[in-house]
Amino acid sequence: MKRSLAIRTWLACGVAAACLAGAGVPAKAADVDANALLKADENPNDWLMYHQSYKSWHYSALDQINANNVKDLKVVWMHTPGANKRGVQSVPIVVDGVLYYTTSGSQIWALDGATGAFLWKFEPKIDKDRAEGTVYNPYNRGVAAAFGKLYIGTADGRLIAVDMKTGKQVWENQLLTTEKGNKGYTGAPLVVKDKVIIGADGGEYSGCCGPIIAVDANTGKVAWQFDTIAGDERSRASWKNDSWKTGGGGGWMPGGYDPKTNTVFWGTANPAPDYDWSFDKWQTEGPRPGENLYTSGVVALDADTGKLKSFFQEIPHDNWDFDGAVGEFVMLDRDGKNYVVHPNKGGYVYVYNRDVSGDKLKIENVWHLGKTSNFIKDVDPKTGELIGRRELKEGMNKQLCPAIDGAISWNSGSYNPDTGLYYKIGQEFCADQEVVKTDNPGAYSGKLYLGATWTVVPPPGHEKAFGHVSGRDPITGKVAWEVEYKYFPLASLLSTKGGLLFVPGADGMLDALDTKTGKKLWSHNDGLGHHGGIISYMAGGKQYIAVTTGWGSHVSGNFKPLYGEPFASMPTDNGQLIVFGL
C-alpha cells in the first residue's frame, strides 16, 4: 500500500510538475485571477475571455489541428440548448476543460469540454415587462470569468455573478434603472484587475446616458461609471438644446485593456435618433445639433477610476448608425510603437497609437475594408477626419451604402502572429433610406427613436449583396489575400497556429481556410447559419474547435429580403454548440 501510494504520489507530482513547467497550463476555475487574465494569450489550452485575451486576437496557439490534417476534422459532440429565440449569439469560454456558453435570455450552460457532458445550467429570472420593451431582447453574447465566478449581463439591466463550479448565483446588481430610459445588457462583460466592466445597449432609444459601469468583482458594488453621453460639460455642449436627454449612446460590446497604461478602451454606440433630417445644418439644427460626444467612437478610460484619459470620435454627429461599439481592440506592438486597431461599423479600420496622454487618441492610419460605401468619400488617414460626408435629406436617399447594419458588424476578426495578418469580414449591402422628420419622443422616455424607414438593396453595380474575408496587414490594410462570400458571414473568426482560419458562414457552412493564401482546405455543413463565436481549446490533451450556430439577430434579418432562400425558411428560434476534433 505504501509503495503504491508512493508511486501514485510520485506520478501525480511528476504530471503536475510537467504541466506547471510549460506554458499553456490550464487554469483552475478558482485560479483565474487578474494575473491569469493578463497572461491569457500565453495559455492556449483555455479560452478565458470573450476576445480570448486583452490583445483581442481571437487566435489559438494550438496546432494539433492543422492544415495537414484538417481534412480529418469531424464533429465529436454537440449540445442543443432547446428553444433559443433569435439564435445563439455568444462566444464560448473554456476554463480548465469546462466549456461555458450562453443562450437567449442570459442562460449559461456549463459542459465538459471533452465530452459535452452536462454540468449545470443557470437561468436568471428576467423582468420580461422590461426586457421585452427593447428590440435587443433576448440577445446575450457571452460571459466573463474570474475569481471562481462567471459574470453575465441581462436584457433587464442587471449584472449577475455565478459560481463557476455550481452554477449558483453569488450576487446581482440592478445597474441600470429606467429613470433615464430603458437600457439593458447584451454584450459580454470584461474583467480588469478586481473589476467587472460592462456597457449598456440602447443607442436607438430616447434616453441617457449610455453608461459603461465597473463593479467590484467580488461584491458587485459599483466602483465607477462613465457616461458615454452627457457625463461632462464637453459632451453636453456637443448636444445643443439638451438633446442628450434623448440621445441614446452606450457601449454594447466588450472593450479592450492595455496593461501598459492601465487603460480600458471601449467602443461607443450611436446617437438617437439614428437618422437626422437636418442635412448639412446638423451643427445648429435638427433633433441633436452638434457633434454628439462621445457617441460612435472610442473612449480610453483609467481602469481604476473610469476617468476619461483620451478619446476619438470616429463618426462626429453620426447620421448613419455607424457606431464604434462593434469593433474589437487589437493590440499590436511593432517597431517600437504600440498600436490598437479598431474597426468601425462604417467599414473603416482605425489604427491608433496606444499613447493616451493626449486629449484625443493619436491616429496612425485609417484604412478601408468596405468596397461599396458612399456615406463618405474617404477618411483622412493622418487625422481620421471624414471627407465628403453624404448628409441625408428629409425624404428618400437612394442607395445609401452601407446600410444601417454597416460594412462591419459586431463579429470579431482574428490577428495571427504567425502570418502577421489580420483577418476580417466585410459586408456589402445598401439601403434606400427615407429620412423622416419625426416628433421628439420625450426626454428619457425610453422610446425607440429611429427617424427613418428603409429597404435594403444590393450595392450599385451588383445584382446581389455580398461579403468578403480578407487577410491584411493590420496597420496598413494592405491585402495579402481576399475571398468573396456570396452570403456575408456574420460570425466571429478564429485563426490558429496550425495555419487555419475558421470562417463560420451565414448559410451554415463552416470553412477552414489556409491562413497564408485563403485557400479553402475543409468545409462542414452545420445545418444552420452562424452569428456567434468560434474558439479553440484543449481538454484531456486533445485540441477542439467549438462553434455556435443559430440565426435570428438583427443583422441576419436582412438576409431574407436580400437573398430569399436559404434564409427565408431558416429558423430563428434555434441554435447549437458544435464541437470538432480529430
Next chain:
Amino acid sequence: MLGIERRLLLAACAGALLAIAPPAAPAAENDNSTGAQVDAAAVPVTEVKKLFANNCSWCHGAYGMTADKGPRLAGTKMTEDEVRERIRHGKEGYMPPFGKVLNDQQIAAFAKYIKSLTPAD
C-alpha cells in the same frame, strides 16, 4: 398616389406585426389601454407614418411594404383587431409590446393603416 402609398406602408407595418396571428392577447397591466372607444381616423396618416419611422423601421422595411427582420405587413392575414393586439402586446422574444409607447388611438390608427396596405406583388 401618395395617400395610397402611405396607406400601403402602414398596412405593411401592421402586417409584419401580425404575420403570425395569435388569438387576441389578454389585457396586460403594462399598457396605456383605457378600454374606451377610440377613433382611429383621429390620427392622420402623416402622424402614423412618423410613428412608424421611429418605432417600426428597425424590423419592418419601407413602412411595412417589404419583409425585413420582421414580416411584410402589407397583406397581413390578421384581422384589424388582431393587428391592434399584436401592436399592443408584441410577440415574446421577437417584437416589443407598444402598449406603453402608443395610446389607444395611435394603435387603432396603426392597425387601420396596416390593414389598408396592399402588397406590391
